[in-house]
Amino acid sequence: MSNTSRNATRIESIEWLRGIASLGICIVHIFFTLNYFDSQDVFYQRYFRYFQEMGRFWVPMFFVISGFIITYSLDKKNYSLKAYPVFWVRRIIRIQIPYIASLVIAIGSLYIYSVVSTTETPSFSLKNLLLNAIYGNVFLDSPWINPVAWTLFIEIQFYSLIGLIVPLIRGNKVIHTLTLWLGLLICLRFTAYEGTERFLPFYFDVFMAGILSFKRYRGLISRSSFAIQMGIVLVLIAMIHGKAYALASTLAILVILTNYQIPLKSLYRLGQLSYSLYLIHWTLGVEILRNWFTLTYPASGPVLKSLAGIGILGICLAFAALFYQWIEKPAIALARRVAL
Template identity: 30%
Template sequence: MSENNTLSDQAAKPQNANIASIELLRGLASAVVCLYHFTNGHNNFISEANWIKAITGKGWLGVEIFFVISGFIIPYSMARSHYRWRDFPLFMLKRWARIDPPFWLSILFVLGLNVLATLWLVPSFKVSWSRLFLHFGYLIPFFPPNQWLNGVYWTLGVEFQYYILVGLLYPLLFHKRSLSFWFTAAGLLTITIFTNQPAFFFDYSMFFILGFALFRRFDGQLKPWEFYLFSAIVFWVIEYKFSLQYLVAGFIPWLLIAFWPDLKIRGLRWLGMISYSLYLIHLPLGKKLIPLAARYIEGDGPRLVFVIFLFAFTLSLAYGFYQLIERPAMRWSKLVHYGEREVKSEK
């Protein structure tokens, strides 16, 4: 058997591993990002002195949790499918089928909300065709001063860049020889230290790389001392480039995935199931409904009650979005196969 086949077989080891904590983390991350935007996104809606606003004020760090999860789960999925270099086009097609249909429909959702908002928020709504089309392919960052129609889309652009990179570098990052992993990851970390472009992957690559280390630990390709040493280096890079709060955001998924992969909390797992849908639609809802509520509701108490109702309403819409749009996209993605069929035929 060729070396690539051996690598594929070894990489498939975590296939039956229990990683229930992934859904828990997705639910946690999506909830805190949503509550952050609802309580902090409209500056004067909740007073600065309010302790709830102070707590939810760090919810934006949920984005970094998503990045660590993606750094783990994408190679995990690739390993289970026995990914190889020549599978790159099919890998990208699979990711496209999973991510883009909900993304496109969410753009229609945003446009519809903006049109409706002309009834109470703004006198008119205009969007250029060029700006709209730049969303397809996640090209907005490459053509300033164009802006995303939905503020959370910038993370999808980072994720899309990550898919391209991990698809191309997978044989190096997850080679059975750990030295290949160390050198490739060190190169990525070096780039990220000297990068200051928030709209691009390399500014956040250390969080994805932390996920890489978690995967190689699951896969058994990193010895315990290598895993801890490598993780310590990545945490140092995170703290060096950003701050301690970013380190904490990376540490939470690192801890749960590495040491409590079977941790289950029912409510958070349900949130994890609809996390992508919730992430796509919550911000435009908040941006349109919170300014409207601010006209008629006074005081932190009543406004926080409104936030609770808005959160519940958003969850119900996200669940419908998940059932009608995201689940079919998941099925379409599963129809795309690559290396696993050839491996089965060899057996």
């Protein structure tokens, strides 16, 4: 194990953790959604069942990472409330340009696929596209064009909140502790209502695990205080979201705080591509490539399906690299031009 100094400006463990989480989500969707494998198949039970059961690990890891890294990056910049508009613009540019590009690509690709494969043409309207672009479909029960985008809506809500409370978190110890716990208690009040899983309060406990990790990393709370508060948060996560969420959150916290660096450089590159892979894998990997395979080879067995899934995963990774280079990377550069 190799630990970097606490004064380091880069926490490299977050890069490869992002990569693993993104790859995990991609694998779960390509191999296990929409009954790709027969759950009663012996091959599935022997080799794949446990991978599917790990499907609930990956999203909470992303939420913990966001809770930590956004707070951490703002703290490094000595962020104050007067910079909130600039912070918001930078995050919107960074997130929305690739997301909207993925929507346009999704619509075009699915339309072409429907023509080539003679399947039913997707009924995408301009109204639905605009609603998806601003997440308005959540409020009007309009379908997602890219189903994985529900997490982006949660993340954007978190960005809106964290920009307001970071100055309090960095201030007086009593104030920042009360701020976080008051926020969590308010959020817990809303988790009892139906439909709240579409909004930040339902997941604030997971983000708070990341925020508490930041506070410990920066020495803003003692080890004993961190252990007590984090223990309570993890119990709440287990009660609200299940044991898988709590375990995934715990693993993410340990990786971040130890800043463990692994020798596999490819995972750091995968972390760099994680957002691009996340955005494109459902449309390309599941709705186009996997559907094409199942339509073309309807009688294929589990071994052939497994090999096809591996090939689809490779294509998604290659396309994610192109998407990052042509779309996400320029969006990052544009966001950085907005001074914080």
